Amino acid sequence: MPTSIPTNKNAATVVVKRKRRFNILYSKKAAPYIFVSPFILSFLILSLYPFISAVNMSFQRVLPGQVEYIGTANYSRVFNPTFYTALQNTTIYVIFTVIILTLLPMVFAIFLNHRLMKFTNFFRASIFIPALTSVIVAGTIFRMIFGDSEAAFANQVLQFIGLNPVEWRYNAWSAMFLMVFLASWRWMGVNILYFLAALQNVNNDLYEAADIDGANAWQKFKNVTFPAIKPVVIFLTTITMINGFRMFEESFVFFETSSPGNIGLTVVGYIYQEGIQRNDMGFGAAVGIVLLGIIFVISVIQLYATGAFKKDD
Amino acid sequence: MMEKKKVVKEKTISVLLIVLFSIVALISLFPVIALVVAALSPASDLMRIGLTSQLFFSSWDFQNFEAIFGSEGTRYWRWYVNSLIISGILIILSLFFSSMVGYALALYDFKGKRFIFVLVLLILMIPFEILMLPLFRMMMSFQLIDSYFAVMLPLIVAPVAVFFFRQYSLGLPKELMESARVDGCTEFGIFFKVMAPLMLPSFAAMAILQGLSSWNNFLWPLLVLRSNDMFTLPVGLATLLTPYGNNYQILFAGSVLSIVPIIILFLFFQRFFIAGLTSGGVKG
Numbered sequence: 001m002p003t004s005i006p007t008n009k010n011a012a013t014v015v016v017k018r019k020r021r022f023n024i025l026y027s028k029k030a031a032p033y034i035f036v037s038p039f040i041l042s043f044l045i046l047s048l049y050p051f052i053s054a055v056n057m058s059f060q061r062v063l064p065g066q067v068e069y070i071g072t073a074n075y076s077r078v079f080n081p082t083f084y085t086a087l088q089n090t091t092i093y094v095i096f097t098v099i100i101l102t103l104l105p106m107v108f109a110i111f112l113n114h115r116l117m118k119f120t121n122f123f124r125a126s127i128f129i130p131a132l133t134s135v136i137v138a139g140t141i142f143r144m145i146f147g148d149s150e151a152a153f154a155n156q157v158l159q160f161i162g163l164n165p166v167e168w169r170y171n172a173w174s175a176m177f178l179m180v181f182l183a184s185w186r187w188m189g190v191n192i193l194y195f196l197a198a199l200q201n202v203n204n205d206l207y208e209a210a211d212i213d214g215a216n217a218w219q220k221f222k223n224v225t226f227p228a229i230k231p232v233v234i235f236l237t238t239i240t241m242i243n244g245f246r247m248f249e250e251s252f253v254f255f256e257t258s259s260p261g262n263i264g265l266t267v268v269g270y271i272y273q274e275g276i277q278r279n280d281m282g283f284g285a286a287v288g289i290v291l292l293g294i295i296f297v298i299s300v301i302q303l304y305a306t307g308a309f310k311k312d313d
Numbered sequence: 314m315m316e317k318k319k320v321v322k323e324k325t326i327s328v329l330l331i332v333l334f335s336i337v338a339l340i341s342l343f344p345v346i347a348l349v350v351a352a353l354s355p356a357s358d359l360m361r362i363g364l365t366s367q368l369f370f371s372s373w374d375f376q377n378f379e380a381i382f383g384s385e386g387t388r389y390w391r392w393y394v395n396s397l398i399i400s401g402i403l404i405i406l407s408l409f410f411s412s413m414v415g416y417a418l419a420l421y422d423f424k425g426k427r428f429i430f431v432l433v434l435l436i437l438m439i440p441f442e443i444l445m446l447p448l449f450r451m452m453m454s455f456q457l458i459d460s461y462f463a464v465m466l467p468l469i470v471a472p473v474a475v476f477f478f479r480q481y482s483l484g485l486p487k488e489l490m491e492s493a494r495v496d497g498c499t500e501f502g503i504f505f506k507v508m509a510p511l512m513l514p515s516f517a518a519m520a521i522l523q524g525l526s527s528w529n530n531f532l533w534p535l536l537v538l539r540s541n542d543m544f545t546l547p548v549g550l551a552t553l554l555t556p557y558g559n560n561y562q563i564l565f566a567g568s569v570l571s572i573v574p575i576i577i578l579f580l581f582f583q584r585f586f587i588a589g590l591t592s593g594g595v596k597g
Contacts, residue, residue: 027500028500030500031417031421031500032417032426035421036418036429038413038469038470039414042410043436046444046466046470047439049451053447057446108337114326117327118327123338126337127341129342131590132572133345133572134528134531134547134571136531136554137550137568138344139554140554141351141568143554144359147364151362151363151365152364153363153365156366185344193591246440246442268440268532275446281446284446285447288446291440
């Protein structure tokens, strides 16, 4: 295999000597496979095998020491009221976070990029800082701010503007508000950065041309700004949607593993409850597979709707 | 006249924008300030009645910090050390493996390259939570429950990092590889001695991304860690967050102290930090 032919004579002898012993080290053909082997191994052991095993488990009753196939019994049990509650909570959470974490960062980034905007760096940094916290730490302080007592800060504010105090962790709407607010608060700054980066790619000549044509602000946004940031919109809606369906921590930090009337229960929380706490792994796996199906269907619809499949270049 | 009108209008827009963003910035910063105030306030009152506006103006003390640096804090520091060890090892391992994979996917031509890249993207899309039960069972059957290794294993080859390293490597000069080959360098020597040094900025960005995600990782460590001595910071702190606890001093002081390493990283590597956090969006 003539892989590397050294031109330098001294080097050549050294290389040839080494080559006999460590041929593979010099092989341009073998090297990439060795480089990617960690990924292949990790894919086989930590993704493919668990995936097949999850599908397999979803048809089993898994008990310590004994495993039996029970057909689709797990799946027919999945669609029960508790699962629907979990799915409903998760779906509402996804809808709110996708809208808030795409729309607001887009508007904020356009404003921050505005030529009349001042102190841009300071504001950008302030909004980014929450991304440094973990959900647990951020959730702890949110729980203190939104404490159930009338004296807690959020309730003080409500009373100050003439509203009644709220027991934040005991109403369905306020529980959802807490979880959505926590996630939005943490991710706002990061998503703004995505939009700001995309806005740097907008061709300024196009704005001038639009001005000459007498375009108003909305027309300029629709025809010049939006096409440039559309990839970020697609990316963020997809990623926020998937992360929303994966949500667990934002609920855990407010409610641990059980919430009044399951107002904080999410699909992953349900998997945790059934699969880990109740040790019913087969059932937990079935819920997981259903969740994967839901995410897959929504992703495909979304990518079609946004036209991501059209440009196939 | 027209000119003056325009100036006034622009001034108004400018002021409105600043007012709007002052409010947004206040909302963003308030919980962070509140976290510090909470750490300096009486912990049991906080847990009982929540954070009140009076606390912002009352006299603060360092009792919570005295507790955490005293004998009560022993467990907390144990979690801190666990988190540091796990995050440290994970950063090194995941950078080492992910960079090799990304580099090969970008700069070599080989059979199956496209297929492997598609697999990387596929794993990016599949939620870890779907695989978590079988992985948990696997850890049990290998008796790895309650070990650092179990926490780290699923994160060692991170698809996000592979993706990022690939995108970064695509921009590297291929000619350097050729001339290194002529000089008799092994393929691995080319990577470690010639190309990897050129990838340093991407290593920095990914060190931060991996560091942050393992430092804040919660659900998986919650599953595989059983004994208090093995807990990582988020799992440990979460155990203190119950209405029936008695360690609230540790909870509030500990929450603030747990962000310190991240803040230090952020201050030193701001540029890389932002590149790391927004790395999912690189297109190619």
